[in-house]
Amino acid sequence: MSLSFSLSIRDEVTPLLRSLPSALGGDGIKLAIGRAAARLIQANFAALQSQRPNRHGWPRQGYWAQAARSVSQPKPDSDGVTISVAQPGIAARWFGPTEIKPVAAKTLAIPASPEAYGTRPLDARWSGKLEFSMVGGKYMALVARDNFMRIVAKGKNAGKRVKASAEKATHGAGEIIFWLKRKVTMPQDKTVLPAAEDITAAAVMAAQDYVNAALAKGGKA
Amino acid sequence: MNFSRPVLFEEAIRLNAIKTALPTTLTSRQLAALSADIKRRAQFSARVAEAEYLDQISGTIADMLSGKTSLATGRVQLQQALREFMPALNPDGGVTDITSNARLDLILRTQTEMAYGYGQTVQGNDPDVVAAFPCTELYRLEDRKDPRDWEARWRVAAQVAGDNDAQRVLAETGRMIARKDSGIWQALGDGAGGYTDTLGNPYPPFAFNSGMWTRDISRSEALELGLIEPQTIVKSADLPDFNQSLQVSYQFRSDAIRAALLQRGDVKFIDGILVPE
Secondary structure, three states, X not given: OOEEEEEEOHHHHHHHHHOOOHHHHOHHHHHHHHHHHHHHHHHHHHHHHHHOOOOOOOOOOOHHHHHHHOEEOOOEOOOEEEEEEOOOOHHHHHOOOEEEOOOOOOOEEEXXXXXXXXXXXXXXXXXXXXXXXXXXOOEEEEEEOOOOEEEOOOOOOOOOEEEOOOOOOOEOOOOEXXXXXXXXXXXXXXXXXXXXXXHHXXXXXXXXHHHHHHHHXXXXX | OEEOOOOOOHHHHHHHHOOEEOOEOOOHHHHHOOOHHHHHHEEOOOOOOOHHHHHHHHHHHHHHHOOOOOHHHHHHHHHHHHOOOOOOOOOOOOOOOOOOHHHHHHHHHHHHHHHHHHHHHHHHOOHHHHHHOOEEXXXXXXXXXXXXXXXXXXXXHHHHHOOHHHHHHHXXXXXXXXXXXXXXXXXXXXXXXXXXXXXXXXXOOOEOOOOXXXXXXXXXXXXXXXXXXXXXXXXXXOOOOOOHHHHOOHHHHHHHHHHHHHOOOOEEEEOOEEEEO
């Protein structure tokens, strides 16, 4: 689910607009304002990309970076502009807590190992390699049927888990690869977007820059 | 802020939609030698001769761009589509194996990033946006184990483009910032300096799996950096115009690409599949 919101800053910008020639009060200034807001949202995601490594220490998937790339600034509307973020999961975090239930299956598959992270049970790499298990008689999981990795013995990567062919694999059989859950709850996280007052401040600065540029051109939009 | 119905990233989706499927047996290296314009207009993957599978790639990317699906789910969709064409899958293969996760991820990531990069650059070059944000900064969005030397690439691209200000700002601040109408952006995409991993576009990601992206620089900051003067009018960049392509028929786009490719003399079509001459 993508996220979009409209930005309306009439109260802050109107006094400035009233002081300008009418040619400067059109959609152009809204585009500049919207771009400032989009820029700040993108910067927020970029900061999260650098500040939030995977909490398990697993190889990163670049989720926040992709969120930054997916920020767009569509056409202005009557009050301001609407900005959208196409990356799945952002809306669920912002509007949380959000209950997430499976749509195309009976359970959600939650990665339980670094090899599972960023994959799905239907991924070709797991084809024929997983089997259902009740862990502790209580929790549903997909576990590895056979060994699928080895532990590097020496060198700079000593101790690391690496993929291995069936002939060379020495570890992994019985390891939990995915937890199967009927639902999960994603907690609310308002830090996925910048604070409203910061967006407004950036928008006002952009409006001022736009006006200055227009005045430098002789007051024409 | 008021939250409303989702709005699609139109420019990115439009770029993905106009691409013509181009089945081919050419290798990645051979494909890299094609012109950037052909690469923008054609949807292809090295050594993939199935047009239907290429259309599936395009559809999956469209779903990713609209937020309907993630990279992991998109990969599974393509693997399932591939099962129709290839009886044996080798998911543990490297990038050269067209069924491997690494290869599929590279295809999906590169195509979606190119679409996003194009969309953001088109929006960023609207004349009204340029007025408030006349410059762009190239920065590292994602870390890499072995990062490429983008500052070295920047220096060469600035030299090729004749953008002395871009060189100066890098030397003074350590930041890669240039005007939106500078030729440095196309030079970066062209691999100025002999780099062969670039995508031929004047917008990010500039090269395969680069981890680099761009962000706007405000007029105020551009003045402080000396990239513009108070009276400077920065023009919008001269970007490839895809709007005309949206008006023509699918057949015409195919014929146009076919004619452009055959002019090269080193490729030909056999039963609709692009192969080396």
